Amino acid sequence: MDRLVVIGGSDAGISAALRSLELRPDMEVTVLVSDRFPNFSICGLPFLLSGEVTDWRSLAHRTREELEATGMRLRLGCKARSVDATRRTVTVSDADGGNFDLPYDRLILATGALSVKPPVEGLDLPGVFFLRWMEDGLACLNFLKERSPRSAAVIGSGYIGLETADALTRRGIQVTLIQRSGTLRKTLDPSLSRLVDEELEKHGVRPVQGMTPKGVERSGERLVVLDERNRRVEADMVLVAVGARPNSELAAQAGADLGAAKAVRVNRRMETGLPGVYAAGDCVEAYHRILEKPVYLPLGTTAHKQGRVAGENAAGGAREFAGSLGTQVVQVFDLVAARTGLMESEASVAGWRPLTVETECPDHKAYYPGARNLQIRLTGDRETGRLLGVQLLGRRESEIAKRIDVFAACLFHGMDVEALNDLDLSYTPPLGAPWDPAQAAAQAWGSARKMRKA
Amino acid sequence: MDRLVVIGGSDAGISAALRSLELRPDMEVTVLVSDRFPNFSICGLPFLLSGEVTDWRSLAHRTREELEATGMRLRLGCKARSVDATRRTVTVSDADGGNFDLPYDRLILATGALSVKPPVEGLDLPGVFFLRWMEDGLACLNFLKERSPRSAAVIGSGYIGLETADALTRRGIQVTLIQRSGTLRKTLDPSLSRLVDEELEKHGVRPVQGMTPKGVERSGERLVVLDERNRRVEADMVLVAVGARPNSELAAQAGADLGAAKAVRVNRRMETGLPGVYAAGDCVEAYHRILEKPVYLPLGTTAHKQGRVAGENAAGGAREFAGSLGTQVVQVFDLVAARTGLMESEASVAGWRPLTVETECPDHKAYYPGARNLQIRLTGDRETGRLLGVQLLGRRESEIAKRIDVFAACLFHGMDVEALNDLDLSYTPPLGAPWDPAQAAAQAWGSARKMRKA
Numbered sequence A, B: 001m002d003r004l005v006v007i008g009g010s011d012a013g014i015s016a017a018l019r020s021l022e023l024r025p026d027m028e029v030t031v032l033v034s035d036r037f038p039n040f041s042i043c044g045l046p047f048l049l050s051g052e053v054t055d056w057r058s059l060a061h062r063t064r065e066e067l068e069a070t071g072m073r074l075r076l077g078c079k080a081r082s083v084d085a086t087r088r089t090v091t092v093s094d095a096d097g098g099n100f101d102l103p104y105d106r107l108i109l110a111t112g113a114l115s116v117k118p119p120v121e122g123l124d125l126p127g128v129f130f131l132r133w134m135e136d137g138l139a140c141l142n143f144l145k146e147r148s149p150r151s152a153a154v155i156g157s158g159y160i161g162l163e164t165a166d167a168l169t170r171r172g173i174q175v176t177l178i179q180r181s182g183t184l185r186k187t188l189d190p191s192l193s194r195l196v197d198e199e200l201e202k203h204g205v206r207p208v209q210g211m212t213p214k215g216v217e218r219s220g221e222r223l224v225v226l227d228e229r230n231r232r233v234e235a236d237m238v239l240v241a242v243g244a245r246p247n248s249e250l251a252a253q254a255g256a257d258l259g260a261a262k263a264v265r266v267n268r269r270m271e272t273g274l275p276g277v278y279a280a281g282d283c284v285e286a287y288h289r290i291l292e293k294p295v296y297l298p299l300g301t302t303a304h305k306q307g308r309v310a311g312e313n314a315a316g317g318a319r320e321f322a323g324s325l326g327t328q329v330v331q332v333f334d335l336v337a338a339r340t341g342l343m344e345s346e347a348s349v350a351g352w353r354p355l356t357v358e359t360e361c362p363d364h365k366a367y368y369p370g371a372r373n374l375q376i377r378l379t380g381d382r383e384t385g386r387l388l389g390v391q392l393l394g395r396r397e398s399e400i401a402k403r404i405d406v407f408a409a410c411l412f413h414g415m416d417v418e419a420l421n422d423l424d425l426s427y428t429p430p431l432g433a434p435w436d437p438a439q440a441a442a443q444a445w446g447s448a449r450k451m452r453k454a
Helices: A011-023 A042-049 A064-069 A134-147 A159-170 A190-202 A249-254 A300-314 A344-349 A400-412 A418-422 A437-453 B011-023 B042-049 B064-069 B134-147 B159-170 B190-202 B249-254 B300-314 B344-349 B400-412 B418-422 B437-453
Strands: A003-007 A028-033 A073-076 A079-084 A089-093 A099-103 A106-109 A113-115 A151-155 A174-178 A206-208 A213-219 A222-227 A232-235 A237-240 A244-246 A277-279 A286-288 A293-295 A328-332 A335-341 A354-362 A373-381 A387-395 B003-007 B028-033 B073-076 B079-084 B089-093 B099-103 B106-109 B113-115 B151-155 B174-178 B206-208 B213-219 B222-227 B232-235 B237-240 B244-246 B277-279 B286-288 B293-295 B328-332 B335-341 B354-362 B373-381 B387-395
Touching (some): A079 A249, A106 A300, A159 A190, A159 A237, A174 A232, A277 A300, A344 A373, A354 A437, A373 A437, A418 B300, B079 B249, B151 B159, B159 B174, B159 B190, B190 B206, B190 B373, B335 B400
Parallel strands (some): A003 A028, A106 A277, A174 A206, B003 B106, B106 B277, B151 B174, B151 B237, B174 B206
Antiparallel strands (some): A079 A089, A328 A335, A354 A373, A373 A387, B079 B089, B113 B244, B286 B293, B335 B387, B373 B387
16 A cells, blocks of 8 residues: 555645655655646736736745655656546556556545636637636736736636736736626625725726626737627736636546535545545535535635645545635735635525624724724624624735634634633734724624624 | 622723623612723823824723713722622722722722832832833823933833833833843743844844842932942833732732732632622733633733623623633734743643744745745644644734734634644735644644654
8 A cells, every 4th residue: 555646736736745755754656747837826826917926936835856855756747537446547648648557556636626617709719818727827927928918807706806807907907807796706795895896996997797708709909808788898818717616527537426516525534435545625525614514615725734634544544624614815905805604695595593793893902003994794693603604804904814714713613703702812002902803793793693682 | 789899990890890781781880990091001001102192092992981871880089998898898088088988789809900019229219110000101101201311221021111112212212121031031932032132122222131120229310220230221211010910909808818929819700709799800810721720910801801701790690701821912113922822831830741843934925025934933732732832923014913813712722733734724825825824833843743752
């Protein structure tokens, strides 16, 4: 049981390989990397487009040399074509087009996600881009450098859409943001996403709401995005960011079951059910810690954790993935938006009786200069009092990312809203308040719940 | 059981009164405030001295009108002289020097702390100040305005000493910081407190180490601080900040037991043992959540929480104080230092077998501009793997205050170090890393523990 093959050289695959080797340095670990970018931070691509990251090589979490120094064997440009789970063999095509068979004792599938291609004509036109893998990003960067576009249409206002709108604006490009529904609608309730829209407009992004593109066409040197009602958005380039879907075809071919959103079905040990075959990252389901069931929630943080669990188990361990809370954060110009846990709508569907209370309070004592208000939308179950989820919005300097992490730690432990008041959180007037905003929000929620009961 | 008397109008007392009235608006709640500053943020005094807070009135958490609108009766300038716990009566002297008796059904003692007066001659000289209550701060501010001192000696390098050194420096005053032992020695290990010293010196503060003052003398218009070996520090003013001690005399006179550091002994319901008498805040012991025993750890955050518990119970509740972790944070110029839980030395004394590992890592992905390193010293028990405490040091923009709060939430739940890796924390390259620094520190600790075992 000494040969581990990992298919995929991004977050989950490399985390898995590293963890296996950490626990069992004697294992023979081979990582098949379909492109030439092992262990690159694809979450960093928007910042490459903006010019904030000046060298694409710096996006590597670790260099090839650092990876190989751990003992892993990296096979770049090698695509896994099929898996024979009975013979425990992967058929691989290499960069030169040759095929070879690679036997394994344990296999980890970490094939990641693919960009969703919406049913829109003309997405293969030059000047239309997706942004998922390094090659996508480099192609787009190349276009930006060679063609110096002055305008861009971004389709989709989730995390990648927003980061790209921010990035291209920083580059001096006029961005039109085409949204089917509201900004960050999977992350923020309307009262908060409206504030994100204001931030976008303040920085010159033009939002087009309620538009579902049906085609992209050439118009001279430019492109035109059209919808059913013939609304038109003209731009020098188009970036499509409407979501991710699991790259699970290889797993399905090998005989693995697919689950939520056709992601590879895994148990909490990241086992697929095929003998010796694990899977992790954006190609698999994630166990949701509050819903207590699998969902499809592809995130880099989850990929790292699932990879580490898969790697530990492939090395003989028995670790379980603790679950995702869907904790996310995004910076949009000077604003930071974050969430963890469930939104009210999700909680309702899952059978809770959610109550959501929005609190606005300063990030530190108002008497000390520079205090800025932040918004907290806290959702709890009005029957049991359990904390279910939190949305946060505030300025860059208001420590939003770490504030959401405090809530994430509370959700991890299934805390009641009222119990947040028991947490011994830090305080100094320039940086906080004796009742932290998290606790002020908990108290406001408690009062609102009591009023509803009365 | 309808008359509640609260002795003390600062954090614990007001929190208690507010909570009682929130739960039992029909109660008759009287708060005796010995000065004329109810519900003032005395933690804000250093920022009043620095000039960052321009109006002392803004230090009020709530105005007198806001407090009275809740239904509480504030008696300013009223000092409780004695408590007769059998007759359930407080004898009070009012601002005019008259005495009166105030009967109660429930009593909450929230008399706070007093500045420790070290055995130093001459502390009553004009130009020598302490900094605990509003009157201390206003006297010092008055001196600063009227006398425009050009130099100051600050005795003590705990939180208040450091904040005052920072504050007076911002005001353009040359500060000499006199320390008996190391900077923030109760909060930071030497490797981190050295970095605080560098920050102080960078901003022009002159540290004098290993000096135990024995006297302050006049020298013309100036003051001189002297020690046994006749080392001398001359300055236009002296600020003494060598700690706090519980103001527990009234409680002792009433028959309450005293415990750690002569603080009022209370159980976790904040009951003193005297019938109907609770106590909270800087005058009482705090139950330590990790040590599982009472300690003396006077902090504003704890005072608020204990006050709320006492108020809830005085209103007929049965709530327990969840315990202190000693979570603290301080800003010193551009640096922020924080801690939660136990330092290695404290953990050893308490019978653990602590292992402390220091990790330095960037506050966000290094490829995104502006990444700054932060220091994490993580202490865990090498036998059980339990997280025991954390010290953090970094720049203002590195979100140190909220990072320590994530650790505080983990400690609250008694987590193992390794389990930190299971937390679903937020990530976007400008604000973090897919493995948060907390998790990088946990992994470094895990490796070090394994190496020690091997």
